[in-house]
Amino acid sequence: MLLAIDAGNTNVVFALFEFGEGADATLRGRWRIATDPRRTGDEYAVWLMQLLALRGVERSAIDQIIIATVVPRALHNLEILCRHYFEVEPLIAGQGKAAYAIDIDVDEPRSLGADRAVNAIAAHAKHSGDLIVVDFGTATTFDVIDFNGAYKGGIIAPGINLSLDALVGNTAKLPRIAIQAPRGTSVVGRNTEDQMLIGVFWGYVAMMEGLIARIRAEIGRPAKVIATGGLAVLFDDATDIFDAVDPDLTLNGLAILAHKAAAQ
Template identity: 50%
Template sequence: MLLAIDQGNTNTVFALLDGDAIIRKWRISTDEKRTADEYMVWISALLKLSEMSVSDIQGAVIATVVPQGKLNLVLLCRRYFQCDPLVVGDPNVDLGVDVRVHNPQEVGADRLVNAVAADHIYGGPLVIVDFGTATTFDVIGGDGAYLGGVISPGINLSLKALHEAAAKLPRIAVEAPLSDRVTGRSTLEAMQSGVFWGYVGLVDGINERLRAEHATDMKVIATGGLAKIFYGRAKSIDQVDHDLTIAGMRLLFIKNQHKCTPVPDED
């Protein structure tokens, strides 16, 4: 099986794949100081609960947007899974995608992986909206090239800032409203309405501008934990794909697996 590790700024997802099927998917809060040994204690317990073992893992691929967290994830794979992981963004990794931006090294690994998966599954031209710590929009051309995108503050980040900057405003969770009514009749309703409908406007407004700028009716694919609550309300979103990043990591591993070598046992 293949272990795909997707490390974001807030959470790190460990997914086990058998072919193109995701067998298990586990999530842990991202902590750049967490050691390889600590990861192993956690994941070995989960493997045992799933009646699996470390020996079931034959390869690994890592995509991280936290540079300080990369080393311990690589050590985890080398020390405990006996494999040299493929790390998205490393110079020797062939993306199979033409990255047409001023500095390709600035593009986050998650955005590149999403681009690979979306072009393979849906075909360009398209826009990928990823609802993560940041809400990102990535543009893929008709020829599959990565053309750049947009980065805006994530929803939970905006809520946290609102709560911390205004003493009387409570901390709330993002929820889809039961109706299309925008006017809030309490502070809580007003905050939920502002955040939810504000991001609906953000998503639809940016996608409208991107389509106009590129003069084409691009399909819009949404991913990330909060994508489902905006589907149907943000009219520009055509489809939600929660496993887009994992699918892209698998595709990149297949394309580059000859570069991943087993690690010999230590003497």
């Protein structure tokens, strides 16, 4: 079995895959924990081993591990987890046998985040033609992948929770609110909380739709929009801009990289 680890700025996601015939991988479980670079391999182990036990999975059943991280300080302790508790040398996305093997057609290819590269790989494997991948994470990223699977560039915008934190943190009287779809269809709020929610939510939808329209115009060809990340489902009901919503795109990309590495 494969353990895929996606270490993001907010959460570290652990996912368990089982391979069938060919490259088909079935997601058997996923768990997340808040990202903390100070968390030791031992702490990860105590938490993860209990979750695996609840699923009836022996740690000896995991014979392959792959890690993607955008938090360099977190990598060392994750590697310790893999070596000490699973006796597996982990693959690192973008390195060695887990090299991306796609054309990264930007000014500084080495600066591309592992999550965005892996998203590009998974999106191209699952969808044909030109693609725009929108990933709702700590930041919201828009990535352009052409019909040959080459990464052509993208956009980085503040995530909606970052935007809300900035609004609340820099004003004296605005309350903290939860991100959710506003009630009804009116964009004129009648109280402070509704006005904040409308501004953040519908403002974000307008930003997203506007940027995607500009990207499509620049590409000059039809392009499918694939949404991923924790808040993708929330926005799916508010716009018809998405052609597909795939919350596990990054994890599936890691499974693709791991399968290719195993075949070498």
